[in-house]
Amino acid sequence: MIEGVPVDVGLANEGERIRKQEMRLEFGGPGVGAKWELVRVRPPEAVEHDTVRVVGPDIRDLPEGARHPLGILIDVAGPALEEDFEGIIERRIHEYTNYVEGLMHLNQRYDIWIRLSKKAFAAGFDTLEYLGRVLLSLFRSELPIIEAMQVTFFTDPAEVEARLPEALSRFEARDARARGLSDEEVDTFYGCALCQSFAPRHICVITPERYANCGAISWFDGRAAARMDPKGPIFALEKGTCIDPTNGEFEGVNASAKERSMGEIDRVWLYSAFGHPHTSCGCFEGIAFYIPEVEGFGIVHRGYRDTTVNGLAFSTMADSTAGGRQVDGFHGVSLEYLKSRKFLQADGGWDRVVWVPAEILDRIAPFLPEGVRERTANEQDAGTIEELRAFLEQHDHPVVGRWMEEVPAARPLATVGSLPLEVGGYRVILKNARIYADRVIILREEPGPTGRGP
Numbered sequence: 001m002i003e004g005v006p007v008d009v010g011l012a013n014e015g016e017r018i019r020k021q022e023m024r025l026e027f028g029g030p031g032v033g034a035k036w037e038l039v040r041v042r043p044p045e046a047v048e049h050d051t052v053r054v055v056g057p058d059i060r061d062l063p064e065g066a067r068h069p070l071g072i073l074i075d076v077a078g079p080a081l082e083e084d085f086e087g088i089i090e091r092r093i094h095e096y097t098n099y100v101e102g103l104m105h106l107n108q109r110y111d112i113w114i115r116l117s118k119k120a121f122a123a124g125f126d127t128l129e130y131l132g133r134v135l136l137s138l139f140r141s142e143l144p145i146i147e148a149m150q151v152t153f154f155t156d157p158a159e160v161e162a163r164l165p166e167a168l169s170r171f172e173a174r175d176a177r178a179r180g181l182s183d184e185e186v187d188t189f190y191g192c193a194l195c196q197s198f199a200p201r202h203i204c205v206i207t208p209e210r211y212a213n214c215g216a217i218s219w220f221d222g223r224a225a226a227r228m229d230p231k232g233p234i235f236a237l238e239k240g241t242c243i244d245p246t247n248g249e250f251e252g253v254n255a256s257a258k259e260r261s262m263g264e265i266d267r268v269w270l271y272s273a274f275g276h277p278h279t280s281c282g283c284f285e286g287i288a289f290y291i292p293e294v295e296g297f298g299i300v301h302r303g304y305r306d307t308t309v310n311g312l313a314f315s316t317m318a319d320s321t322a323g324g325r326q327v328d329g330f331h332g333v334s335l336e337y338l339k340s341r342k343f344l345q346a347d348g349g350w351d352r353v354v355w356v357p358a359e360i361l362d363r364i365a366p367f368l369p370e371g372v373r374e375r376t377a378n379e380q381d382a383g384t385i386e387e388l389r390a391f392l393e394q395h396d397h398p399v400v401g402r403w404m405e406e407v408p409a410a411r412p413l414a415t416v417g418s419l420p421l422e423v424g425g426y427r428v429i430l431k432n433a434r435i436y437a438d439r440v441i442i443l444r445e446e447p448g449p450t451g452r453g454p
C-alpha cells in the first residue's frame, strides 16, 4: 500500500486485465486522437519536487464509460541523470501504473491506453492525483538517481493536443540518435523482460538494428538502462558467436532466451518472421503478417481501425501474434524496425512487403529503398486479395517472380505457436506445430443447449 492511495499497489497486480464491462473509464486508447507520456530531464530549479498536478477534468468529473485524452508529463532532476535516461525512465510508467490494483496501462509514447476498473473507482480511486503519488513513490524508491520529480496529468483536450508535437519531436530525436550503428559493430545487445507479466516467455532482444517491439527502447536506451539500474528488467546480453548472419541467429541470444523463457524458447532468428522468429509480447507497434496468396507480407499498425487486405483487423491478428510465442508469419514489430537494413532480411525485406497503410508508408517513406513506395499497395490501392494481386502485377512487384516458381510439394496448412487438444481426458499441447493435410473439411456447428455446440 502507499499512504493515502485507496487501492493496493504492488507487483502482484501486474498483468491484471480490465475488460470493457469492468471498466469505469479509460484514458487514451484506440478511440482517442491525442494521448502521450513523456519524461524530461530538467535542471533542478525547473522541477517542483513531490508535486502532482491535474490540468483539466479529473476522474471524478468524467462520466462512466468515458474515453478521454491524456498527456502524462514527468520532469525529473538529479546530478547523475542524463538525457539518455529519459526513454527508459519513461518506459517504467507502464510498469508502475500496472502495479496499481484496478489500473491497466498498455503501449507507450504517443499510443498510451489506461483503463480504470469500476471496482477501483468504488474503492475511492477518483483522482489522477493517486496515480501521481504512486509514480512519485515508486520512481524515487526504485531509481534513487532521481532526486526531484514532478508529475503533471493533462486531461484538457486542447492542452493534450497542443503539447503532442513536443512529445513527438523528442521521440524522433531519441530514435535519430540510435540510427547509424550496425549490429556487427557491437559485442553487446540488450534484453528487456518488462513485459513478462503479460507474456511470461517473452524477452525483447534490442540491437542497434532491431528496435524493441514497443518502439520505446533503442539499443542506446538499453545501454543506458543497464548502466542506470543493473538489476532492473533491462539487461546486457553478450551476443556471442554469430551462427547465421542472414537469419540473425547468435549463440548469446539463444542462451539468454532459453534461460529467461525457462527452456521454452531456445533459438531466435532476429531478422526473420519464420522458423524461430523473435517472440511478440503484446506491446508491438505493428504486425508484419504473411499473406500466402501472394507470398508477401502486409504490415498494419495499432492505430489502423479498418480491416486489412486479408480481411482481418489489427486487433484480431494481435491475438494470434501476442503472448510471447514464436508464430510463423505473424510478427510483432516496431515502426522504427521498418526503417532498418535488417528488417526481415532473411525473408526478402522490403522486396517481400506488398501492403501497408498509407499513413505508415508516408511516415517511413524517407527510409525506404528506391521504388518501394510506388510498388507497395495501400488501403486505397487494394482492399481485397484479388485487388492486391492485380496491383502487384501492374507494378511489377518482386513477389510476382515467386508466383512462377515451383510450388513446394508440401507446405504447411497452418502453423501455430501452441495448439491445445483434448484427448481422452488428457490435454495435449503441440508446440510450434506445422500441420499438413490432403483435404480440409470445415463444418459449421450449431450451438447446443449449453451454447457450446451439440
Ligand code: SF4
Binding pocket: 091, 192, 193, 194, 195, 196, 203, 204, 212, 213, 214, 215, 216, 217, 281, 283, 284
Ligand atoms: S515491448 Fe519489449 S522492450 Fe518494450 S517494454 Fe516490453 S519487453 Fe521491454
